[in-house]
Amino acid sequence: MNAPHEETNTAPLSPGQTAELADMFRLMGDASRLRIVLACLDGPVAVGDIAARLGLSPSLVSHHLRLLRAGRILKATREGKQVFYAAADAHISRVVADMVAHVGETLRDGEIP
Amino acid sequence: MNAPHEETNTAPLSPGQTAELADMFRLMGDASRLRIVLACLDGPVAVGDIAARLGLSPSLVSHHLRLLRAGRILKATREGKQVFYAAADAHISRVVADMVAHVGETLRDGEIP
DNA sequence: TTAACAATTGAACAACTATTCATGTGTTAG
């Protein structure tokens, strides 16, 4: 699929891909939204449960969910009165989980230069 | 009811870690800044070269570089008149490259390159 | 039907941010 030899080169991303990537990052660049995404990684969660679990108003959660849905990061599934949100697809959930795992290792421990 | 899946669950991040992660995402959530980071992944690049290569004003690039430096994503090295920027450490460059690679696979429908 | 519940939506506002322009700082060449 890819070039046989790969170095630590700059990822050859097209301008469109770069913009798309930046969009994805921006969506998770907000703490509330990131927490919402993380809460949805395990499996489908209802809006009310997300709000209660994170201590946010249902309205705010819904606003954020709309953005995350528009960004193809989460998908919605209605079931009765409730609407469940989960990762849009397996790729997304894997990418996000991976980013979190890697950055979790990298996070600084209050080191002051 | 939900069918339990055996999936990589969400990494249990502390609130502080979550905020830090969101901060890192926010830094790369801007297209200009993301391109600057990508341009620095290969190795040390001078500010002027970044600006010329990306078609941005040196002033703007410098402003962004300050944020990226404050966010421990890039580090600066002075050499004569020029200042070279590169990934703050190996971890960062690996994390970023990995995210880019993954999202590169995930990206959908094509745009004009 | 009515009533309660779950979620969405719109408006309005404060806070933040990306960009530009002008100026300032440090460095090397002449």
Add this chain to the structure above:
DNA sequence: CTAACACATGAATAGTTGTTCAATTGTTAA
């Protein structure tokens, strides 16, 4: 020394955005 170069910085501004509140839509139970 001065002048030119490379970058940084401060202010000012236009655009964006996260949050709250009130009202609305959709769904189920009584």
